[in-house]
Amino acid sequence: MTIQFNKESFRGDYTFHNSDWAIQRFPFPFHEDSYMYSVNMEQHRGGPEGSVYEKRFDVDEHYVSEMHDRALVLAEDPLRCQSLPHMTLAGWDLLELIMVAKSEDYPELFELHRNGDTWRWVNKPMEIDDTFTFLDETTLPYGPMEYITRQAQGDWCVLDQRDDMLWMDAGMVTTQADWSLDFDIGMNFFEWHAPVPLAHEMGIFKRALKFLLNIQQGAPARRLNWTMTVNPLLDTSPENYHKWGVQKTTLTPKNIGAKQHLRVELQTFFRLPRSNALVFPIRCYLIAFQDLVTIPKWGRRLHRVIRDLPDELATYKGFIANRPMMLDYLSRYDDGLATSPGVWPDLEIEPELQK
Amino acid sequence: MSAAPQKVRAGAEKIDVTISAVTPLNELVTRFEFARSDGEPFPPFSPGAHTIVELNDGGRTRLNPYSLMSDPSDLSTYAISVRRDDHGRGGSLFLHRNVSVGDELTITYPVNLFPLDLRGKKHLFLAGGIGITPFMAMIAHLERMGGAWELHYSCRSRALGSYADELKKRYPSKVQVYFDDQAQSIALENLLNGQPLGTHVYVCGPKGMIDWVHSMTASHGWPEENVHSEEFLAPQPGKPFEVWLCKSDMLIQVGENESLLEAMERSGVDAPFLCRGGACGQCETNVIESEGEFLHRDHWLDDDEHANGKKIMPCVSRFVGKSLILDR
Ligand code: HEM
Numbered sequence: 226m227t228i229q230f231n232k233e234s235f236r237g238d239y240t241f242h243n244s245d246w247a248i249q250r251f252p253f254p255f256h257e258d259s260y261m262y263s264v265n266m267e268q269h270r271g272g273p274e275g276s277v278y279e280k281r282f283d284v285d286e287h288y289v290s291e292m293h294d295r296a297l298v299l300a301e302d303p304l305r306c307q308s309l310p311h312m313t314l315a316g317w318d319l320l321e322l323i324m325v326a327k328s329e330d331y332p333e334l335f336e337l338h339r340n341g342d343t344w345r346w347v348n349k350p351m352e353i354d355d356t357f358t359f360l361d362e363t364t365l366p367y368g369p370m371e372y373i374t375r376q377a378q379g380d381w382c383v384l385d386q387r388d389d390m391l392w393m394d395a396g397m398v399t400t401q402a403d404w405s406l407d408f409d410i411g412m413n414f415f416e417w418h419a420p421v422p423l424a425h426e427m428g429i430f431k432r433a434l435k436f437l438l439n440i441q442q443g444a445p446a447r448r449l450n451w452t453m454t455v456n457p458l459l460d461t462s463p464e465n466y467h468k469w470g471v472q473k474t475t476l477t478p479k480n481i482g483a484k485q486h487l488r489v490e491l492q493t494f495f496r497l498p499r500s501n502a503l504v505f506p507i508r509c510y511l512i513a514f515q516d517l518v519t520i521p522k523w524g525r526r527l528h529r530v531i532r533d534l535p536d537e538l539a540t541y542k543g544f545i546a547n548r549p550m551m552l553d554y555l556s557r558y559d560d561g562l563a564t565s566p567g568v569w570p571d572l573e574i575e576p577e578l579q580k
Numbered sequence: 581m582s583a584a585p586q587k588v589r590a591g592a593e594k595i596d597v598t599i600s601a602v603t604p605l606n607e608l609v610t611r612f613e614f615a616r617s618d619g620e621p622f623p624p625f626s627p628g629a630h631t632i633v634e635l636n637d638g639g640r641t642r643l644n645p646y647s648l649m650s651d652p653s654d655l656s657t658y659a660i661s662v663r664r665d666d667h668g669r670g671g672s673l674f675l676h677r678n679v680s681v682g683d684e685l686t687i688t689y690p691v692n693l694f695p696l697d698l699r700g701k702k703h704l705f706l707a708g709g710i711g712i713t714p715f716m717a718m719i720a721h722l723e724r725m726g727g728a729w730e731l732h733y734s735c736r737s738r739a740l741g742s743y744a745d746e747l748k749k750r751y752p753s754k755v756q757v758y759f760d761d762q763a764q765s766i767a768l769e770n771l772l773n774g775q776p777l778g779t780h781v782y783v784c785g786p787k788g789m790i791d792w793v794h795s796m797t798a799s800h801g802w803p804e805e806n807v808h809s810e811e812f813l814a815p816q817p818g819k820p821f822e823v824w825l826c827k828s829d830m831l832i833q834v835g836e837n838e839s840l841l842e843a844m845e846r847s848g849v850d851a852p853f854l855c856r857g858g859a860c861g862q863c864e865t866n867v868i869e870s871e872g873e874f875l876h877r878d879h880w881l882d883d884d885e886h887a888n889g890k891k892i893m894p895c896v897s898r899f900v901g902k903s904l905i906l907d908r
Binding site: 310318443 | 592593623624625626628629652689690691692695697698699725804805854860861862
């Protein structure tokens with residue numbers, strides 16, 4: 226399939242939009258009618274054809290515009306991309322992983338030609354054609370991690386593994402749900418997760434860390450996380466909270482369907498071979514409520530999940546104030562019928578809305 | 581989430597390989613080199629990583645961990661060096677006696693439980709005997725990346741010093757070799773005192789040597805995070821014993837020459853594992869009930885856990901007594 230790249234913005238006039246294709250393949254995160262934190266990890270070895278789980282790093286219609294948005298963020302705030310000195314080798318590992326995966330998974334869009342340490346990288350959608358020497362930083366316009374993550378959707382945390390612990394020692398973070406790389410750099414797994422409610426007491430982070438420390442080369446894993454965003458903003462950072470935080474108050478019963486977005490992160494975990502570091506790509510997918518409810522099962526279920534979500538989570542995720550308005554809107558799409566198990570749209574078996 | 585549920589298999593991903601060279605180094609140690617059977621390059625690996633070699637010994641599967649000792653930048657070959665253990669359960673003997681060029685085997689993807697700390701300003705390597713192997717890969721890597729290192733290598737005798745001559749010749753100012761039979765030994769205290777700030781120490785060798793390095797560095801005020809060790813644990817033979825696996829609902833016998841983990845696998849139980857050497861923690865198993873004595877040999881559980889009898893690491897530990905019931 227050839228992908229038609231959208232020309233769209235994630236700021237200002239917000240022309241971001243999802244095609245029917247993007248709506249149907251949206252990674253809806255709720256497999257049942259309620260939600261609570263859990264150690265929800267599974268192997269990342271493909272998924273159904275056309276789904277966002279199929280390829281190692283999904284490329285979709287938003288690719289070119291997302292990369293443009295990243296460049297804008299970095300021009301304003303270079304500290305969104307940082308790499309401590311010992312992480313350069315991991316940066317090369319990541320560059321190789323992404324180039325190999327993209328060129329194998331999307332040969333019509335990307336090419337990698339390797340001749341010993343002389344590599345030629347062709348990125349057709351972004352009109353890049355560079356030749357460089359692997360492991361020689363002076364032959365690239367940026368460090369290896371920055372170079373490749375300016376060409377790969379989603380945020381990237383690169384974790385050093387030492388003393389049975391993960392350390393946030395490098396990253397490219399411009400599409401985050403209200404956390405800051407500049408604040409978290411150098412922190413360990415428990416430190417950067419400190420603000421999360423309930424999960425610590427549930428023992429989730431202890432078990433999650435144990436799982437991550439044992440992720441092996443060739444056996445990546447994945448999980449989903451989600452939150453809510455008003456307007457299709459990629460950059461919801463603490464640094465820019467003064468710009469986007471106030472937009473939450475612009476929601477009205479009239480505009481909520483278009484403005485309120487469910488934000489889903491497809492998080493994957495790969496062991497990096499040369500450095501033994503772990504990379505944690507966080508790929509963000511946005512969908513407007515009005516698009517989401519075109520899938521009857523998802524409309525029914527989202528209403529129930531948001532209605533029954535513990536207050537602590539709604540507060541942490543930053544939508545407790547708007548929850549009543551969301552529920553007014555979503556309840557119109559919930560007729561009380563049972564939903565099928567699992568995350569898929571199930572258009573053939575789920576009845577149309579009976580209201 | 582369960583987007584596309586897949587059953588997780590125990591152990592790391594596997595690679596089919598063909599033996600491309602067998603080189604005896606001395607009376608006890610032989611190097612085995614592998615090429616990928618599909619002709620593709622190997623995945624890159626980080627120095628300090630090991631692979632688990634799967635051997636078919638007369639219908640019985642043996643899974644033995646060995647450090648990768650080849651140059652990590654050479655993706656055409658993986659190499660291991662194996663010391664023959666005449667009193668062990670036979671894995672190394674099998675390799676020495678039955679494996680030759682052209683044979684096909686399966687190995688796992690590299691797993692690293694002994695990585696370099698890449699923040700280190702300098703890396704001080706202390707090797708005892710066959711413990712030299714992970715350092716071979718580390719040295720090749722640091723030479724390529726321009727990192728500072730120094731090796732102190734203690735062997736039984738000149739004749740048994742695998743790679744000692746080669747290393748000394750290539751890096752005369754960075755390598756010091758000590759021979760037990762000439763009453764030479766590493767002057768650890770002096771060595772530690774002379775190190776620049778930010779040095780990391782790595783020790784691989786027999787248990788006594790590892791304990792010695794840990795206690796010496798501790799008493800000299802070295803931070804624990806700067807001292808790294810890897811001990812080669814092979815499961816030891818022992819008296820046969822019986823175990824009730826309650827989740828699998830079966831009674832199994834652990835033979836003299838197999839580990840508890842191997843006995844579970846032989847009985848068709850898909851038990852988790854990674855290193856098979858008592859270090860990674862993957863195979864940790866809860867004890868439901870026991871009447872007898874545990875022979876704990878792992879590095880994973882702490883002293884309290886060893887004493888209280890609630891957990892066992894089936895890859896290396898055994899049991900003697902009347903009855904043992906495990907949550908597996
Ligand atoms: C090494 C990989 C990981 C990184 C770099 C990472 C990073 C983060 C960060 C930066 C936050 C935001 C914290 C804040 O409010 O400042 C977060 C939230 C969270 N993380 Fe992780 N995380 C990782 C792995 C995991 C895993 C494996 C789990 C499994 C359970 C997990 C569970 C959570 C949860 C439940 C939240 C709260 C999210 C929400 O409610 O929106 N994380 N993580």
